[in-house]
Amino acid sequence: MTPFDPVALVAMLVAFYPIVSVEQLQRARLERPEYFAGGRLFGSKGEKLQLPDGRVFDLIFAAGGPASGRRWQALDVTNDVPGGEDPFALEDGPLVPLDEEFTLPRGTGSDFRALVAGELAALEHDDGILVAAAQPLIEFTGAEDLDRAFGEFLDPADEAHAGTVAALDGDPITDLLETTEDHGRVIDNTLPEYDTDNPDDTPEPDPGEPPGDGDGGKPPEPF
Amino acid sequence: MADPDLTLELTKVVDESTPKRDGAFIRTKTYTFYLGKFGPFVERVPAENFDDGEFMRRVEKLRSHLRMVHV
Numbered sequence: 001m002t003p004f005d006p007v008a009l010v011a012m013l014v015a016f017y018p019i020v021s022v023e024q025l026q027r028a029r030l031e032r033p034e035y036f037a038g039g040r041l042f043g044s045k046g047e048k049l050q051l052p053d054g055r056v057f058d059l060i061f062a063a064g065g066p067a068s069g070r071r072w073q074a075l076d077v078t079n080d081v082p083g084g085e086d087p088f089a090l091e092d093g094p095l096v097p098l099d100e101e102f103t104l105p106r107g108t109g110s111d112f113r114a115l116v117a118g119e120l121a122a123l124e125h126d127d128g129i130l131v132a133a134a135q136p137l138i139e140f141t142g143a144e145d146l147d148r149a150f151g152e153f154l155d156p157a158d159e160a161h162a163g164t165v166a167a168l169d170g171d172p173i174t175d176l177l178e179t180t181e182d183h184g185r186v187i188d189n190t191l192p193e194y195d196t197d198n199p200d201d202t203p204e205p206d207p208g209e210p211p212g213d214g215d216g217g218k219p220p221e222p223f
Numbered sequence: 224m225a226d227p228d229l230t231l232e233l234t235k236v237v238d239e240s241t242p243k244r245d246g247a248f249i250r251t252k253t254y255t256f257y258l259g260k261f262g263p264f265v266e267r268v269p270a271e272n273f274d275d276g277e278f279m280r281r282v283e284k285l286r287s288h289l290r291m292v293h294v
Contacts, residue, residue: 002255002263002265003263005261005262005263007261007289007292008261008262008263008264008285010288010292011261011264011285011288011289011292012264012285014288015281015284015285015287015288016281016284032265032266032267034255034263034265035264035265
């Protein structure tokens, strides 16, 4: 029987079976039985290999997880006791499993009706409150306050506005007119036609001549 | 880290015929070999329309993955 080499087995699986799954493992077992050295596949998902000498290898990492997290391996788990203590056990987190024995108490119809009735009872006979709240809106009683506010705020503001208008009427605009006249003179200075001659065009550079048959050509003229 | 010794060492090459359920036979050339200290590897290459490069392509695939494992 062919000797078993776990490294050779993993290399073969990685090289020729890129999809990591139990199905592909079984296919490899059929197509290339020598690498498995007469062992048999078993385990909860069929990912373990038991050799005739009793050694056990786990051949798929995270066999029960998503396909993207699986990979081929040959981990000797011969001495792992099934169901024994997990050497990599996680610490207890803040969440605890629900007590399957516990059942939420069912609400009774009478309790709910009593709750609603109690809330409604508190709202009864309160029409007087609404009437008292609406009365100031219906009967306007603030005329005196309104007159006082006009006298205190709006009348002084009106007088101040009238004073500002009168001051503007008395302000001569002579200075403004003179300044505007000066602007016109400046504008007139920019109106004449541009009568300066155009500069000469820049001469085109001489590109030279490419070399031809028996002719070395001519290099471009420097600027 | 230096590359591991993955020298090919053939230990057996045999022509095999494996019967199928329909009575026909599959003819293969079976190579048993080592790559350095790793192995044995056993690869079967179909003998029908034999491709003499197929075996070495498989060997190179195995070598590339053994190098990764070695790192």
